[in-house]
Structures are given as C-alpha cells and as structure tokens.
Amino acid sequence: MFGSLFQRQLLSGNFIPRFYAYYYKQWTDYTMPFHHHDSTEIMYMISGTCRIEVKDGNEEKGIKLRKGEFIILDAKVPHRLIVDKAASCRMLNVEFGFAERESSSPSLRHIADEEAAVYSLIGQTSPFVVLADREEVYPVLKSLVLELDQRGTEGTLMTHLMFIQLLVCVARLYKERESSDVPSSEFYIKRCVDFLHHNYDRNIQVKDVAAEVNLHPGYLHRVFKKGTGRTITDYLTMIRMEKAKLLLEQTDIPIHEISDYVGVSSRQYFHLLFKKYTGSTPVEYRHSKDRNSWKQDEISNHS
Structure with missing residues (x-):
C-alpha cells in the first residue's frame, strides 16, 4: 500500500x-x-x-x-x-x-x-x-x-x-x-469578462469581480489591464454603453429607463457616460438612428 x-x-x-x-x-x-x-x-x-x-x-x-x-x-x-x-x-x-x-x-x-x-x-x-x-x-x-x-x-x-x-x-x-502564468491569466480575464456580461445590469464594483474569480482586487486590476488594455471599470462601462446603444436603436424603451437596464443607478450620470462614450446624448443618438432608419426606408420605397 x-x-x-x-x-x-x-x-x-x-x-x-x-x-x-x-x-x-x-x-x-x-x-x-x-x-x-x-x-x-x-x-x-x-x-x-x-x-x-x-x-x-x-x-x-x-x-x-x-x-x-x-x-x-x-x-x-x-x-x-x-x-x-x-x-x-x-x-x-x-x-x-x-x-x-x-x-x-x-x-x-x-x-x-x-x-x-x-x-x-x-x-x-x-x-x-x-x-x-x-x-x-x-x-x-x-x-x-x-x-x-x-x-x-x-x-x-x-x-x-x-x-x-x-x-x-x-x-x-x-x-x-x-x-507559464499566461494561460491562467487568460482564464481569469475570461471569467471576469463573462461575469461582467452576465451582471452589467447590477450595481457591481471591482471588489465584486475579484471575489467572483478569487483574486486580490489589486492583482486582478493589473492582470486585466495588461491582458485587455482597459481597466475593469472601463470594460464594464463599454459593455453598458454598447448595450444602451442597442436598446436605443432597437427598442422603444423610454430613454429615462435605459439607465436602469444597463446598471447605472443615476440617470444624470448615465447621460454623462453616454455622451462621453458616443459624443451624443441618448436623445440625440435615438433621433439620429430614427432618421437613418427613415432614410433607409425612403431609399427602399423609391428603388
């Protein structure tokens, strides 16, 4: 034995x-x-x-x-x-x-x-x-x-x-x-990205992401920034703003409710983030997409 x-x-x-x-x-x-x-x-x-x-x-x-x-x-x-x-x-x-x-x-x-x-x-x-x-x-x-x-x-x-x-x-x-520690770093980054995509509609912080993948927040910050070129906060903002763009383009959800759908509790802060990310306010963005849709419809009807 x-x-x-x-x-x-x-x-x-x-x-x-x-x-x-x-x-x-x-x-x-x-x-x-x-x-x-x-x-x-x-x-x-x-x-x-x-x-x-x-x-x-x-x-x-x-x-x-x-x-x-x-x-x-x-x-x-x-x-x-x-x-x-x-x-x-x-x-x-x-x-x-x-x-x-x-x-x-x-x-x-x-x-x-x-x-x-x-x-x-x-x-x-x-x-x-x-x-x-x-x-x-x-x-x-x-x-x-x-x-x-x-x-x-x-x-x-x-x-x-x-x-x-x-x-x-x-x-x-x-x-x-x-x-090598590279594959394990890639694994942690993937888990972080998955967690962010699954929870962007909640009020989450870096410490929540770190707890999910069992790493110290400071170490996770360094690994994530090195692997993606973005901080975890910036990556979460990107996910939220891309989702907001989609909701503004493809749905009739009132603009004042969009912030809740993407996990930003303050509507004013959501407007500031969206303007910084896209160069347009949410209202301007939706109107521009509506005009583009109208122009495409017009072209289709005349062709």
Whole structure:
C-alpha cells in the first residue's frame, strides 16, 4: 500500500487508487490541531475562505484557500485548518492511496504513459500543491464522491475511471501553471469578462469581480489591464454603453429607463457616460438612428 501520490515508484507497477475517506463539511470559527494522514488528501473549497497551515520540515507555511481553489496534501504532511472568527467555509475532502493489483482499469503507470502531465505531477517534490479550478475539477470530484457513497470505498471500475479523469484534470492544471502564468491569466480575464456580461445590469464594483474569480482586487486590476488594455471599470462601462446603444436603436424603451437596464443607478450620470462614450446624448443618438432608419426606408420605397 502507498499513501503518497508524489512518488515515481507508483509508475513501476500496476497501482490503482484506494479510497479511505470522503466527506462534505461546513466549518465555522474553528482551529484544528496539527495532524497528518497516511494517505493523500484533496481539500476542495466549495464556498467561503479558510487558511491551511502546513509544516514543511522546520518551516510552517500558510495558504489561504478561496472558493474554487483546492490543495493536494501528500501523505504524512502535518497540517491544520483555520477558519477565522465570524467566517465560515464549506469543503469537500477526499483521502486516497494506492494498492498494487491486477485490474481491468488502467494503472497509474498506464495513465502517465499516455498523459505527460500526470507524470509531471507524480514526480513533483513539494509536500503540497495548490491549484485554482477552472470549473472542471469539482464536477468530477463531486461525481466520484457520489459514486463512492453508492458503491463503497473498495472501488469499482467506475470509481477508478472517475479517479483517472480527476487525476488528468488536476495534472493538466498543474502543468499549465508550471509552464507559464499566461494561460491562467487568460482564464481569469475570461471569467471576469463573462461575469461582467452576465451582471452589467447590477450595481457591481471591482471588489465584486475579484471575489467572483478569487483574486486580490489589486492583482486582478493589473492582470486585466495588461491582458485587455482597459481597466475593469472601463470594460464594464463599454459593455453598458454598447448595450444602451442597442436598446436605443432597437427598442422603444423610454430613454429615462435605459439607465436602469444597463446598471447605472443615476440617470444624470448615465447621460454623462453616454455622451462621453458616443459624443451624443441618448436623445440625440435615438433621433439620429430614427432618421437613418427613415432614410433607409425612403431609399427602399423609391428603388
């Protein structure tokens, strides 16, 4: 039996996963004593924030986990969970090791032969790895736990296959992070842009966007500006003004209501933003589009 994921010895035989524990847990205002497991543990943050302290030799390291992030702790690594006062978090934990046996499902060796990222992850030397999910890991992890609930920890072909999928997803995230921080920056920018498009009609601020993607507002500002050439505020204004243009052109919504549709609470401020963005007031813009439509109709009728 092997509890550690981070060892190349797993690639010398036919090792398959064995599961020891898995559970959801809500933590509130809690400090756990230092402890360790004989197995590898994944701690996935579903909501909230917490701090994980890890002993690495004589050194203690603190890791803040936010929603959508997870830590893989290798076997026998001392660690503890800390949830600050008045705070809470919800986690999904899975503890697993490996056993060498013949099986109809592929072994770790077979997976690593096919997927270079798995080989890299197994061979890394840190006692823990922290990664940010791209909405790929959690669905697989959740499905694996549900299957274990229904079939038991001894493992079935389905649980083995789900673990393979989980391991490949995690390994690819790890390899991408190690090779360059550009792809992860692009990922965060895409998530920000998606969030802005889905929420432009609400009163949102930069801190709301940062919380959504689990990054510090200052760091997110730098990443977003470098990647798009605009600040988050400027990008949100662009989305709102383009939507306002569309509504003025294509609908009969009263002009005094347009500001509400695009998330600008003050009508006066909306007029100032729109004039700065287009060079026209909302009234002038709608009238100009109405005239253009009339001219096009006139041309069509005379042709």
